[in-house]
Amino acid sequence: xxxxxxxxxxxxxxxxxxxxxxxxxxxxxxxxxxxxxxxxxxxxxxxxxxxxxxxxxxxxxxxxxxxxxxxxxxxxxxxxxxxxxxxxxxxxxxxxxxxxxxxxxxxxxxxxxxxxxxxxxxxxxxxxxxxxxxxxxxxxxxxxxxxxxxxxxxxxxxxxxxxxxxxxxxxxxxxxxxxxxxxxxxxxxxxxxxxxxxxxxxxxxxxxxxxxxxxxxxxxxxxxxxxxxxxxxxxxxxxxxxxxxxxxxxxxxxxxxxxxxxxxxxxxxxxxxxxxxxxxxxxxxxxxxxxxxxxxxxxxxxxxxxxxxxxxxxxxxxxxxxxxxxxxxxxxxxxxxxxxxxxxxxxxxxxxxxxxxx
Amino acid sequence: xxxxxxxxxxxxxxxxxxxxxxxxxxxxxxxxxxxxxxxxxxxxxxxxxxxxxxxxxxxxxxxxxxxxxxxxxxxxxxxxxxxxxxxxxxxxxxxxxxxxxxxxxxxxxxxxxxxxxxxxxxxxxxxxxxxxxxxxxxxxxxxxxxxxxxxxxxxxxxxxxxxxxxxxxxxxxxxxxxxxxxxxxxxxxxxxxxxxxxxxxxxxxxxxxxxxxxxxxxxxxxxxxxxxxxxxxxxxxxxxxxxxxxxxxxxxxxxxxxxxxxxxxxxxxxxxxxxxxxxxxxxxxxxxxxxxxxxxxxxxxxxxxxxxxxxxxxxxxxxxxxxxxxxxxxxxxxxxxxxxxxxxxxxxxxxxxxxxxxxxxxxxxxxxxxxxxxxxxxxxxxxxxxxxxxxxxxxxxxxxxxxxxxxxxxxxxxxxxxxxxxxxxxxxxxxxxxxxxx
Numbered sequence: 001x002x003x004x005x006x007x008x009x010x011x012x013x014x015x016x017x018x019x020x021x022x023x024x025x026x027x028x029x030x031x032x033x034x035x036x037x038x039x040x041x042x043x044x045x046x047x048x049x050x051x052x053x054x055x056x057x058x059x060x061x062x063x064x065x066x067x068x069x070x071x072x073x074x075x076x077x078x079x080x081x082x083x084x085x086x087x088x089x090x091x092x093x094x095x096x097x098x099x100x101x102x103x104x105x106x107x108x109x110x111x112x113x114x115x116x117x118x119x120x121x122x123x124x125x126x127x128x129x130x131x132x133x134x135x136x137x138x139x140x141x142x143x144x145x146x147x148x149x150x151x152x153x154x155x156x157x158x159x160x161x162x163x164x165x166x167x168x169x170x171x172x173x174x175x176x177x178x179x180x181x182x183x184x185x186x187x188x189x190x191x192x193x194x195x196x197x198x199x200x201x202x203x204x205x206x207x208x209x210x211x212x213x214x215x216x217x218x219x220x221x222x223x224x225x226x227x228x229x230x231x232x233x234x235x236x237x238x239x240x241x242x243x244x245x246x247x248x249x250x251x252x253x254x255x256x257x258x259x260x261x262x263x264x265x266x267x268x269x270x271x272x273x274x275x276x277x278x279x280x281x282x283x284x285x286x287x288x289x290x291x292x293x294x295x296x297x298x299x300x301x302x303x304x305x306x307x308x309x310x311x312x313x314x315x316x317x318x319x320x321x322x323x324x325x326x327x328x329x330x331x332x333x334x335x336x337x338x339x340x341x342x343x344x345x346x347x348x349x350x351x352x353x354x355x356x357x358x
Numbered sequence: 359x360x361x362x363x364x365x366x367x368x369x370x371x372x373x374x375x376x377x378x379x380x381x382x383x384x385x386x387x388x389x390x391x392x393x394x395x396x397x398x399x400x401x402x403x404x405x406x407x408x409x410x411x412x413x414x415x416x417x418x419x420x421x422x423x424x425x426x427x428x429x430x431x432x433x434x435x436x437x438x439x440x441x442x443x444x445x446x447x448x449x450x451x452x453x454x455x456x457x458x459x460x461x462x463x464x465x466x467x468x469x470x471x472x473x474x475x476x477x478x479x480x481x482x483x484x485x486x487x488x489x490x491x492x493x494x495x496x497x498x499x500x501x502x503x504x505x506x507x508x509x510x511x512x513x514x515x516x517x518x519x520x521x522x523x524x525x526x527x528x529x530x531x532x533x534x535x536x537x538x539x540x541x542x543x544x545x546x547x548x549x550x551x552x553x554x555x556x557x558x559x560x561x562x563x564x565x566x567x568x569x570x571x572x573x574x575x576x577x578x579x580x581x582x583x584x585x586x587x588x589x590x591x592x593x594x595x596x597x598x599x600x601x602x603x604x605x606x607x608x609x610x611x612x613x614x615x616x617x618x619x620x621x622x623x624x625x626x627x628x629x630x631x632x633x634x635x636x637x638x639x640x641x642x643x644x645x646x647x648x649x650x651x652x653x654x655x656x657x658x659x660x661x662x663x664x665x666x667x668x669x670x671x672x673x674x675x676x677x678x679x680x681x682x683x684x685x686x687x688x689x690x691x692x693x694x695x696x697x698x699x700x701x702x703x704x705x706x707x708x709x710x711x712x713x714x715x716x717x718x719x720x721x722x723x724x725x726x727x728x729x730x731x732x733x734x735x736x737x738x739x740x741x742x743x744x745x746x747x748x749x750x751x752x753x754x755x756x757x758x759x760x761x762x763x764x765x766x767x768x769x770x771x772x773x774x775x776x777x778x779x780x781x782x783x784x785x786x787x788x789x790x791x792x793x794x795x796x
Contacts, residue, residue, distance in 0.1 A: 046448055047448040047449055050444055050445070050448045051444070051445040051448050051449065055441070149541065159546065159547075159549065159550045159781070160470075160490075160543040160546045160547060161541075161542070161543055161546050162470055162543045164470075164788070166788060166789075167789075177474065178474035178475050178477065178478040179478055256440070256441070256444070256471070257471070257474065258470055258471060258474075259440075260467065260542055260543050262541055262542060262569060262570055263439075263440055263467060263542060263570065264440070266570070300445065303435075313667075314393065314395075314433045314434060314435045315393075315395040315396065315435060317435070318395070318396045318435040318437065319396065322396070
């Protein structure tokens, strides 16, 4: 009834090719963005920013990056943690070497450095596929983290192996360090995520994204119709790593503020981000966000509900939380193997027909 | 129907909670406890959390709190994970009515995370013998305390002990000492001190890193078997400790030449290795065992009333006692703050003053029911690390008991002090902090 496109006519090619062709969707997304940019900063406090929004935004960007590679181009990667580490260490080295550099440029450069590293580790994808490629990227994960932990130069010879983000201002407003206001840190990350989500949406609709999807669906057929696997696969690695590098940069610089390589960028990170896109939906921009929200927020929601709401003992709550997370993941994957994004799509179809299904 | 009833119950419980809280009496002292009773570090996290919990509960039950003001213990599970630790910190820091009075995260990683945050939020952090060593310099770290001794003091004392056993520090020349360490900020802490000591005394230092969580150490111990270092030191935590001790036993490394940091010397670490752990040494700053009057009070007021979270027969384990002494320091600091500011409604800022002027004498320890439990501690504005003394304890596998085998050693000021000065002044420079005069 409310969600119906009857009467919405497209009179130009531009309107027909819009990212959100349905008016209700458009209104909804613009509404979400308006609330996120103009509403949330007014009431955000340090709990919300440190425990909820920043983790969500950083992981959403990482999931988006991995989804471009795995979901759109079909190249399985287990190196996400390592690539996030590259982004984080690039930020650390750049900001300590050139304190005058604008943080926005630093984050973009960190993405670029990660893209270069990603392309290098993407080279094996030209010869190997599937599980074998996953193993090759796993090597990237372990090698990169080992490298950052081993070579003192990356850590600025910090004796404890911790890297710490200095306080940095962007246009006169502090966005990193303990004195930065929650709203500033949140808006800084949100701007990156919103802008690059839009970019991702457009990349996957264009020629590049289509060549990725062709490779994903059947690489020999794609080659026969004139898509060069070298260019397609490596560009997927580059763009994906660029996103993941920026995510690592925000993760370390804005959210955590200090990190040690093994704990912050371990193999668990790679799996976490991979789970996000599997649960959210492979090959879907929306899915990356839904997956990131599910994996970062669900444990906190469950915990707060049990501890504050039901007054369960903290340990018991933790055990139940771990179990419930597993159960929920299995539940969602059984109900809809294609992830939350696909679920939303089905719901949309149903809503269109409601209340008069055939 | 079932579902409806369940939802009803859940909503009821959710709504009922604030009502319960508001009926509690006036002012309460909020003490967050960042525990980890899950994950690979749980074997060590559980007894510590129990000790902390039980002592404060005992104060509530016996004395009605600290000077009659009830303690409100807010537990939060971190799983020894930095990110969850930050979430816990943010969640608990503004708990009414007093705000969080002191944080004791029992994790060097989490401590590093909250040092800058707590300094801005004006909440004291007591990283008792862990965390950032240079926080010993109170001129730079106003809000951070790490008494009674730091990692660097401990590394220096262990070298001193080895020197004594070898027949003098000058005999260390040409010896080989290995350090098996948790590959994290925590494990890397002693390296610089040991390197300086190696330079000074001419021993050879072997560094062997063990990655989180430390279950895989075959390669490390094969290397030790091949190189046969004269002494092995260990900076381990969680399952890493027990695995290391088992591996050492399996290569027949002499246990009395294997020394752990005081975080690697509890019952959980040695019991799995059984008889073969006999003679293993570790650092310590307080006594093991449950034969103190305070323990009796805990049994009477907490365990007999069914308010305990742990098991009765595990009272008095090394890490239990460590949690207990952490709670003693915290409650004494709060008491001190009440005295200094002449109010019972203390805030985190006041508790910081309480910590900074803490003077826990032997006589006071006796009053608290802990005679001879630990060394007296006196904190000043400049010295946040207190006495900086360390003793060694040894495991007797037959009696299943830890016992002190040495007196308390002083640190090596000539090695450690310049390092503290250097590291803290670098922190001050990076964060544009002007050191206080004191």
